[in-house]
Amino acid sequence: MADDKDSNLILPDNLPGLNAWKARRHLLDTKDLSVEEVDALISVAKLCKNIHSKGRPPLTVLSHKVVGNLFYENSTRTRSSFELAARKLGASVLNLDIRMSSVAKGETIEDTARTLVSMGVDAVVQRHSSSGSAHKLAELLKDEVHVLNAGDGWNAHPTQALLDLFSMQETGKAIKGRKVAIIGDITHSRVARSNIWLLQKLGAEIHVAGPPTLVPVELDSFGVTVHEKLEPAIKDADFVIALRLQLERQDEGLIPSIGEYKRLYRLDHERIKRCKADVRVLHPGPVNRGIEITDDLVDDSKVSLVNLQVANGIAVRMAVLYLLMYDGEDS
Incomplete structure (x- = not known):
């Protein structure tokens, strides 16, 4: 990993839970996260918050990656937070406007996701009104891209829970x-x-x-x-x-x-x-x-803690994207 402290993240090699994140492909809910993975994420979120709060230019750790935002429900905080988090890590972001896309013409979720993969995205951030839709997408795409659940029906919203935890711990x-x-x-x-x-x-x-x-x-x-x-x-x-x-x-x-x-x-x-x-x-x-x-x-x-939660959402989502997507290559 690059060692420019002002442009990239430096993590201790022995950080507990780090290897589990390296083996993980998706973030679909909080049920299957180990305590070690949660602790590792919070440690990375602290570093990300420090970088973000100091107004530094974007990092380069994900400069060769593309994140696709696929939101079937309205969202201000979560979508904007994921987009800013990805850009802060140097990633390119593709925002699919569902109202203007082929979805409005009846295209299925599966076909839309396949289209994003064909465009070269490395991760799909999805919000959908159907419970279990994120799991279905992950099963469909398997190891082709990372799937991050930004909320699926009544089922799960993992990054919200993680940022809530981070905000609680900061007290x-x-x-x-x-x-x-x-x-x-x-x-x-x-x-x-x-x-x-x-x-x-x-x-x-x-x-x-x-x-x-x-x-x-x-x-x-x-x-x-x-x-x-x-x-x-x-x-x-x-x-x-x-x-x-x-x-x-x-x-x-x-x-x-x-x-x-x-x-x-x-x-x-x-x-x-x-x-x-x-x-x-x-x-x-x-x-x-x-x-x-x-x-x-x-x-x-x-x-x-309402305003703190909004601010911490960026740091937590930076941490999630980094832990799932960083492959050791910097630009």
């Missing part, structure tokens, strides 16, 4: 033994699933709360403590993750009304007094201000 708290409360629509949340898989792996105690219609009853069989009411879920919590409420859930009859949801589950300064004194609040965004969290709590930098 100085070790995750093992910490109480993490996840509040809201658990059933339809890929963010909740990926966080539960990841944080439990690292020894966190997970509590969830939300309307009974939006919380899977089987969660308790996976070691998650389920509450119908907010208060016991957040009592003495170290971290609270508020999930975005899809407003159409009211039309589907899954919640009585937005007003009732706010009355029972909205986070505010008064309610978080039940948490640890140094509690931190997270949200995957975009925030429905005043519904999941009050405006003043979102904007309270002493408590809210």
Whole structure:
């Protein structure tokens, strides 16, 4: 690896988990990540954040690589974050506009992916509304390209969980033994699933709360403590993750009304007094201000990690792209 400290990453050769990343082809969810792989990724993310925050020119470690963004759902943070992360590593980025592509004419996901491969992309970052679509794409493309899951239906959103973890750790708290409360629509949340898989792996105690219609009853069989009411879920919590409420859930009859949801589950300064004194609040965004969290709590930098999460998304996605794609060649 090049040793120009201002243009490339320098990792210790004995970094635990590094060999596992070298053998890994895809990032589809957090379930199959080992603790060592997670630790390695966080170590690389710290280096990437340091480089990114200092405003240095792009690195050259992926200057011979092409990353294709294939987003079938709207996204601001994730798509922009992946694009900036790839460019910061020196990669070229191909953004496929689904509305203007052959997909709008009925082309299948498989054919679109094959087209990207034929164009010479080295990795595909995909977001799709169908759960399991990232696994299907990885099986189709096998070892031809790397597949990174940027969210598939209700199933998984691994880089969101990883950036949430990174943000939690930056508060100085070790995750093992910490109480993490996840509040809201658990059933339809890929963010909740990926966080539960990841944080439990690292020894966190997970509590969830939300309307009974939006919380899977089987969660308790996976070691998650389920509450119908907010208060016991957040009592003495170290971290609270508020999930975005899809407003159409009211039309589907899954919640009585937005007003009732706010009355029972909205986070505010008064309610978080039940948490640890140094509690931190997270949200995957975009925030429905005043519904999941009050405006003043979102904007309270002493408590809210929301802006930090956005910033850390770039560093974490730089780390993921680097660990999956770097092959020892620099320009």
